[in-house]
Amino acid sequence: MTIIETEGLSKRYAALRGAGTLAVDELSVQVEAGQVYGFLGPNGSGKTTTIGMLLGIINPTGGSFRLFGGETPAELHAARQRIGATLEYPNFYPYLSCRDNLRVVARVKGSDEVDIAEVLEIVGLTSRRKTKFKACSLGMKQRLALAATMIGDPELIILDEPANGLDPAGQREIRDIIRELASRGKTIFLSSHMLHEVERTCTHVAIIETGRLVREGSVDELTSARTVAAVAADGDVEALRQAVSEFEGAGHARVEDDRVLVQVGGAGLSELNRFLAGRGIYASHLSLERQSLEDAFMEITGTPEGFGEIQ
């Protein structure tokens, strides 16, 4: 069953002068039931705007989308009752306690008090249930937001940067909770910069850049299609990189740990070895390595290495 389906979904923010900003440009993606779907893209690529349109807080300016197969306003409203979501930062009433904030959410979702105790337990906030939101640490706020998404046992959970601003321990806690949810068969739509985590947690990913979909598929497809040759040789590594990049069908060659990594397309290592030998370069190491999702992401989006946002 298709849970989320967008067709040419677009959003243009109006400006006083000029044509405005096209934040999402004819985006078409599909999320099936049970998938843990990573929604990736650099800052400002349109991830939050897309999620905002799905959740009904941002009006699309083009295209359409369906949630649980529903498309009309009434169907979408009914579908949203089956979704638990958090967008950007945790947004709660600062003067209310954690538990009271969840009470507000539970009433909207038609859920009961039992749910509140259960989700507080899952995210480890039971002992802090009476703490006012304004007194919570960022980690507690993120966990409270996650708890809120679980109220009412929704079928689809949408998380936008759920581990933003957390330390490694906090990130791990959030990752464990997401895995727990995934193991319960929930469909999860996760927007994140934490590519290592996405690779470990997600089954499918979509990568968007400047509002456009640039790649969509399973994590396995995306990473195995990006097998690279690792080449090492005695002598000047820059000269090696230059030679490798001239190999027919080679992609962008880069230096990493005194080795040159390059996509070799359909050619095998023996052809590359023969090519280098013809140039008087004798490889001391040749192997095929599967690219990480982070490498694939950087290559697809053209994000420079060492891109600060990638954690």
Added chain:
Amino acid sequence: MKGARAFGVLMRNEWFKARKRVAFWIALGFYAFFTLMNHGQPFLERSEGFRLPDIWTAVFGDESTMVVIFAALTLVLLSATEFGWRTARQNVIDGLSKSQWFWGKSLLLPVVGLAFIGVHVAIPTLLALIRTDFAAAEGPLVPLSVFQAAGGLGLAFLSVAALAFLLSLVIRRTGAALAVWFLWIGPIESGMLPALVRRFLPDQAGWLEYLPFTNGFPLLEFRNYDAPAYERYAAAVEAAGRTPSPPLDLTWHLAAAAAWTALLVGIAFISFRRRDL
């Protein structure tokens, strides 16, 4: 979530959020203190008119402007902060439709109005009860006109508060919304606009008395609902050697207040539906 259930949930949630908010109780408490101070002196001095049913002229009069201002101010405080905290956005994410959020929030108009008008009426009434000599009282202590005056005060509040509500939802910042609202009810509606109209469109000046804030003043006066109160007022003015203003027909003022409320809430609704959160 539909129909009566939705209404119940929205009402409970808004009341829950308001009653847990210290700022709401501070504003209400401050107004209660202000009202107590206002009526404290005549109560302690055992003034002539400080008893039932004479008290109603003091309850519904010029001072009622303060209850309208306090209540509208509190309404802005309870509405505009939902945007600063981004909780309006989160409420919609959690499953309310934008329409439901809007109508839920608009329930604050009557709720806040009732709370403040309740305090405004209850305090002097309770004090006056203590000073009332029930054996000597003539006529009903709480005539029907009291309820009419309370309704008129409520309607005057709604039309002015609807403007504050609209500004809260359009500007989405508490301080700026309050500043624009005060600018409107003060310098603009009571100063600049009448001056400009009288200068450039003198034959159109008649409708100035139907502007949202100005239109409310006749609705606040008890003598406009109660014939004996008007007679007492006329006698007092004549005794001072002046001519009393004729009794007012409030029909058009009541209609204008209802129309302003509907129009301003309607604009707020359309604006809220169209804009992103």
